[in-house]
Amino acid sequence: MDSSRQHDTPLVARHRARPWLLAVSFALIAAVTVVDVLSPPEVHLGPFLVAAPALTASFAGARTTALVGAVAVAAQVGVAVARTSLTDLNHTYQIIALVLISAMVTFFAHLREQHESKVSRLRSIAQAAQGAVLRPLPRRAGPLTIASVYLAAEEEANMGGDLYAAARTASGTRLLIGDARGKGLDAISEASLVMGAFRVSAGRAARLPELVASLEAGVGSAQDSGGTDEPDAAASTAREEAFVTALVLDVPDDEPVVHVANCGHPPPLVLRDGHVVVLDSAAPSPPLGLTALLSPEILVETFPFRVGDVLLLYTDGVIEARDRSRAFYPLQERVAAWAGEEPQTLLRQLSGDLRGYVGGHLGDDAALVAIERRAPGTGGPEADRGQIMAGP
Numbered sequence: 001m002d003s004s005r006q007h008d009t010p011l012v013a014r015h016r017a018r019p020w021l022l023a024v025s026f027a028l029i030a031a032v033t034v035v036d037v038l039s040p041p042e043v044h045l046g047p048f049l050v051a052a053p054a055l056t057a058s059f060a061g062a063r064t065t066a067l068v069g070a071v072a073v074a075a076q077v078g079v080a081v082a083r084t085s086l087t088d089l090n091h092t093y094q095i096i097a098l099v100l101i102s103a104m105v106t107f108f109a110h111l112r113e114q115h116e117s118k119v120s121r122l123r124s125i126a127q128a129a130q131g132a133v134l135r136p137l138p139r140r141a142g143p144l145t146i147a148s149v150y151l152a153a154e155e156e157a158n159m160g161g162d163l164y165a166a167a168r169t170a171s172g173t174r175l176l177i178g179d180a181r182g183k184g185l186d187a188i189s190e191a192s193l194v195m196g197a198f199r200v201s202a203g204r205a206a207r208l209p210e211l212v213a214s215l216e217a218g219v220g221s222a223q224d225s226g227g228t229d230e231p232d233a234a235a236s237t238a239r240e241e242a243f244v245t246a247l248v249l250d251v252p253d254d255e256p257v258v259h260v261a262n263c264g265h266p267p268p269l270v271l272r273d274g275h276v277v278v279l280d281s282a283a284p285s286p287p288l289g290l291t292a293l294l295s296p297e298i299l300v301e302t303f304p305f306r307v308g309d310v311l312l313l314y315t316d317g318v319i320e321a322r323d324r325s326r327a328f329y330p331l332q333e334r335v336a337a338w339a340g341e342e343p344q345t346l347l348r349q350l351s352g353d354l355r356g357y358v359g360g361h362l363g364d365d366a367a368l369v370a371i372e373r374r375a376p377g378t379g380g381p382e383a384d385r386g387q388i389m390a391g392p
Contacts, residue, residue: 317363
């Protein structure tokens, strides 16, 4: 599941994918018609026919609803002919009422269809905007094998600001994973600023603190451009409160270590010899957007990262996912079961387990990146690409 993305199917498509519900509507018409014809003269079941177009309007479009309404009216006419005649006052009123109600529910089905189409377009726009910012990670970078996965939340047209990136330098690979505050296009905008700063500075900054400072400047530029116009006061306040949690890592090609600058992000995990090691920071820095204000010194810590080790990066959408009992997803316990797997298999197993844990409905977007250090000379043909790539 390398560099993959999982999303909902559009709402309109979901409705069209339920033909058995349409069969229920027609079966209802048939049942009411037969029972009404066979009932005693003083019993009239025709009003129950209105349930068929009303039911159809809840899952189908206007044309299908109108079709079911027309069939229901035709059935009511047949009942009138079979029991008395079309000129019978009772049946005449039933037919008129059924025509009016069918027309009403058809109109409401049309309105609902328009709304769902609009939501689907908005979601497509959000996905396109996010896809323009986030590009696939390389599968190989020097001695590293990389896999990534992006799990979208089950919320209509509501995309998150999760991000990750990788860049080759002269001596190693630099990696970034982050999560912009909030959701939607504002979060994507914040993520795009961080990604832009990373693309420009990842290969230029000599040290990680310099790279973090460049990312901080990218978030700060959005706050400074908020303006002072009174109508935009709320938007400006939101920009001023914007921040991005991030991990910035530097993995040298010729040293079995990883250098980590943690800016308010969940700590990475290392899977080693069947065990899970948490790379906790002694003094994590504040999130990007707050770093310059609260902590001018960026702490960079060094941890062992040997051949065969797998480094797991993730966003808070993973560890804050809840099951039906509202218990958080136990990432460290679950990931230990796949400690010996290669990155792609690890993320495939982990993402499937996460979906199952929450019942298939994530409350927030989640991103995962797994990096394995291989022995020198086993990087493959993609190992020497010198371009910056971002994902998912």
